[in-house]
Amino acid sequence: MKFVKMHGLGNDFVVVEGHALPVDPGALARNWCDRHFGIGADGLVFVLPSDRADVQMRIFNADGSEAEQCGNAVRCVGKYAFERGLVRRRDLVVETLAGLQRIVLGVNGSRVEEVTVDMGEPILEPGRIPVALAEGGTPSGRVEAAGREWAFTAVSMGNPHAVIFVDDVEGTDVRGVGSEVETNPLFPNRVNVEFVETLGPGEIRLRVWERGCGETLACGTGACAAVVAGVLEGRSGRKVQVHLPGGTLKIEWAEDGRVYMTGPAVEVFRGEIGQPD
Numbered sequence: 001m002k003f004v005k006m007h008g009l010g011n012d013f014v015v016v017e018g019h020a021l022p023v024d025p026g027a028l029a030r031n032w033c034d035r036h037f038g039i040g041a042d043g044l045v046f047v048l049p050s051d052r053a054d055v056q057m058r059i060f061n062a063d064g065s066e067a068e069q070c071g072n073a074v075r076c077v078g079k080y081a082f083e084r085g086l087v088r089r090r091d092l093v094v095e096t097l098a099g100l101q102r103i104v105l106g107v108n109g110s111r112v113e114e115v116t117v118d119m120g121e122p123i124l125e126p127g128r129i130p131v132a133l134a135e136g137g138t139p140s141g142r143v144e145a146a147g148r149e150w151a152f153t154a155v156s157m158g159n160p161h162a163v164i165f166v167d168d169v170e171g172t173d174v175r176g177v178g179s180e181v182e183t184n185p186l187f188p189n190r191v192n193v194e195f196v197e198t199l200g201p202g203e204i205r206l207r208v209w210e211r212g213c214g215e216t217l218a219c220g221t222g223a224c225a226a227v228v229a230g231v232l233e234g235r236s237g238r239k240v241q242v243h244l245p246g247g248t249l250k251i252e253w254a255e256d257g258r259v260y261m262t263g264p265a266v267e268v269f270r271g272e273i274g275q276p277d
């Protein structure tokens with residue numbers, strides 16, 4: 001099977017184009033995303049035909065679980081679709097399990113360098129995130145992890161996030177706290193966990209423990225969720241530079257209620273791989 005290795009700020013993916021999902025995409029994700037025995041990636045992305053949009057994206061985490069949405073992968077899919085002639089326009093629509101995503105490509109010559117994605121309206125009703133909190137008001141609560149309580153704000157960007165504000169993100173035990181929060185029964189579908197240090201109204205530092213793959217160098221939906229939580233909690237403005245270990249994303253929770261994300265998409269190499277034994 002032919003694949004392309006791509007990344008968005010170091011959040012890396014094996015990208016495969018096909019007509020339909022293979023029989024066991026979760027098993028392929030576990031094998032191919034393995035950094036020692038496979039190609040190595042945070043997730044496996046399928047670019048498929050769609051009857052509702054220009055292309056369809058399906059994304060599987062490195063542990064084989066399927067995610068509804070992925071901000072960094074959807075930018076990579078936009079670049080892939082344009083540069084391979086699947087779409088000739090610079091604005092296109094990508095179908096995901098979380099709905100239709102409108103994206104605008106920043107093209108330099110024949111290369112896509114930057115992509116802006118309309119990530120839609122954040123979901124804040126606890127039952128739809130999902131998180132076991134009472135309905136009404138800001139979806140915030142407390143969760144126990146690594147021997148203490150942490151205040152969190154829950155946000156769904158199509159996939160679930162728990163945003164935790166900290167004083168020093170570098171000194172935070174992202175693995176210890178993140179892995180416990182990910183599987184806390186408060187979150188029936190597990191959860192991505194964001195650790196946010198506010199630098200000013202328009203600037204934050206972010207590290208993310210991702211559901212199904214651990215700490216990554218960047219998370220697009222996590223950056224969107226962090227900005228939404230910052231606005232809800234009065235900790236940041238609506239237009240924010242989000243500094244992640246892999247680089248910076250520009251996020252805006254616009255007055256139309258939708259969240260817009262702008263960042264790069266990069267192709268690293270192409271290859272061919274057989275089915276695992």
Ligand SMILES: N[C@@H](CCC[C@H](N)C(=O)O)C(=O)O
Pocket residue numbers: 011043061066067068069070071072073159160192210211212213216218219220221222
């Ligand atoms: N890295 C992604 C999110 C990938 C899916 C996530 N791990 C989940 O299970 O929801 C992003 O850039 O948004």
